[in-house]
Amino acid sequence: MTHTSNGKGLSFAKRIYLPRILGKAMGLLAVTAALLPLASPNWVWALMLINGLLWPHLAYRWATHSSQPYHAEQRNLVVDSVMAGFWAAAVHFNPLPSLTILSMVTMNNVAAGGRSLVQRGLLAQLGGVALGMGLLGPHVQLHATDLQVYASLPMLTLYPMALGWVSFQLATHLAEHKRRLSDLSRTDSLTGLFNHGYWKDRLSRKFLLCQDRRGAAVIALIDIDHFKAINDTYGHVVGDRVLRHLSKELKQSLRETDLAGRYGGDEFCVIFAQTTQEQACLAMERLRERAANYSNPHFPALRISLSIGLSAFRDDFCGPEQWLEDADRALYHAKRQGRDRVDVAPAALTGLRLAWPE
Known part of the structure; x- marks a missing residue:
C-alpha cells in the first residue's frame, strides 16, 4: 500500500476511534441491563467489560500500528460484528438490546464500507450468534424490562448523533478535498495563477x-x-x-x-x-x-x-x-x-x- 493510502487509513482509524468508544460504552449499558436477570457465567461478565472498555483502545492501536491501517480497521469492524452477534445470543435475543446493538453495528458497516462490508458484517454477526449459542445454549427471552428499555435509550439516541457527526466531518473533508482538486485543475503549479x-x-x-x-x-x-x-x-x-x-x-x-x-x-x-x-x-x-x-x-x-x-x-x-x-x-x-x-x-x-x- 502506498504512503497516501496509509495516510487515508490512519485518518479513517482516527475518525472511528471516538464513536467506537462511545458506542461500546453505551452498548455496555444495554448488555449489562439485559444480563442482570440471567445466570451468566463470570467469564461472560469479564468478556463484556473487556469488549466494552478495552477493545476500542486495542482496536485503535491495532489499526494505527498496522502497515495497512484501512484494512486493519475493516477487520476491527468485522470483530465488532462478531461480538454484536455473540451479545445478541448472550442476552437470549432480548428484542430491544439485541436489535439495538445489531442495527448500530450494521450502521457502522454501511457508513464505513458500503455493501461489501455490510455483507461481511452480516456473516460475522451470524457467526457470533452461532458462537454464543454454542457456548451459552439456545435461549430466548422476548420480554424487555423497564430497566432494559432505559439502558438501551442512550445507544438509540446518542450514538446515531455521534455517527452523524463523523459523517458530517467526512463530508466536509471530502468537499474540501474536491475544492483543492478543482483548484489544481485550473491553476498553474509553478506560479499559482490560472492555467x-x-x-x-x-x-x-x-x-x-x-x-x-x-x-x-x-x-x-x-x-x-x-x-x-x-x-x-x-x-x-x-x-x-x-x-x-x-x-x-x-x-x-x-x-x-x-x-x-x-x-x-x-x-x-x-x-x-x-x-x-x-x-x-x-x-x-x-x-x-x-x-x-x-x-x-x-x-x-x-x-x-x-x-x-x-x-x-x-x-x-x-x-x-x-x-x-x-x-x-x-x-x-x-x-x-x-x-x-x-x-x-x-x-x-x-x-x-x-x-x-x-
Missing part, C-alpha cells in the same frame, strides 16, 4: 458577457523579454524564480475582479473587468516598472523587462479568438518597437496573425 485552459475558458465567458451587456473589458498579453537567454545564461532554477516573481507582482497589482493566468512558458495573460484601455495601460505600466526593479543578489547583472499587448473589447469582434489575436498583434507590435513597453495593435496590422522572435 492556459481555464483562463481561455474565462475569456470566452467574458466575451459573451460583454456582448450581452455591452460591458467594457480589456485583455493583456505579457511576455518576459529574452526569457530564453535568461534560462540559458542563469539556468532554469533562476528562470523559475523570475516567473514566480512576476506572478507575485501580478497578484499584488490586480483587483479581485481581474483574472491573471499563465498563458504558456514566459507568457502571462490578464482579463481586466469593467476597465477602459487607458486604465489597463496604466496598470500594466506600473507592472512593467515594478518588474524592471527586480534584482537577484546572486546575479546582480540579471534584469528583466516586459513587453505587453492590450486589446479592449469591441463589438465587431467575431469571437474571443479574434479578441485574443488582437492582443497578440499588440504584443508583436511592442516587440517590434523595441520591447520593454505597453502597446496596442495599430490599425495597419489588423487582420494579420503574427508571431514574434525571442
Whole structure:
C-alpha cells in the first residue's frame, strides 16, 4: 500500500476511534441491563467489560500500528460484528438490546464500507450468534424490562448523533478535498495563477458577457523579454524564480475582479473587468516598472523587462479568438518597437496573425 493510502487509513482509524468508544460504552449499558436477570457465567461478565472498555483502545492501536491501517480497521469492524452477534445470543435475543446493538453495528458497516462490508458484517454477526449459542445454549427471552428499555435509550439516541457527526466531518473533508482538486485543475503549479485552459475558458465567458451587456473589458498579453537567454545564461532554477516573481507582482497589482493566468512558458495573460484601455495601460505600466526593479543578489547583472499587448473589447469582434489575436498583434507590435513597453495593435496590422522572435 502506498504512503497516501496509509495516510487515508490512519485518518479513517482516527475518525472511528471516538464513536467506537462511545458506542461500546453505551452498548455496555444495554448488555449489562439485559444480563442482570440471567445466570451468566463470570467469564461472560469479564468478556463484556473487556469488549466494552478495552477493545476500542486495542482496536485503535491495532489499526494505527498496522502497515495497512484501512484494512486493519475493516477487520476491527468485522470483530465488532462478531461480538454484536455473540451479545445478541448472550442476552437470549432480548428484542430491544439485541436489535439495538445489531442495527448500530450494521450502521457502522454501511457508513464505513458500503455493501461489501455490510455483507461481511452480516456473516460475522451470524457467526457470533452461532458462537454464543454454542457456548451459552439456545435461549430466548422476548420480554424487555423497564430497566432494559432505559439502558438501551442512550445507544438509540446518542450514538446515531455521534455517527452523524463523523459523517458530517467526512463530508466536509471530502468537499474540501474536491475544492483543492478543482483548484489544481485550473491553476498553474509553478506560479499559482490560472492555467492556459481555464483562463481561455474565462475569456470566452467574458466575451459573451460583454456582448450581452455591452460591458467594457480589456485583455493583456505579457511576455518576459529574452526569457530564453535568461534560462540559458542563469539556468532554469533562476528562470523559475523570475516567473514566480512576476506572478507575485501580478497578484499584488490586480483587483479581485481581474483574472491573471499563465498563458504558456514566459507568457502571462490578464482579463481586466469593467476597465477602459487607458486604465489597463496604466496598470500594466506600473507592472512593467515594478518588474524592471527586480534584482537577484546572486546575479546582480540579471534584469528583466516586459513587453505587453492590450486589446479592449469591441463589438465587431467575431469571437474571443479574434479578441485574443488582437492582443497578440499588440504584443508583436511592442516587440517590434523595441520591447520593454505597453502597446496596442495599430490599425495597419489588423487582420494579420503574427508571431514574434525571442
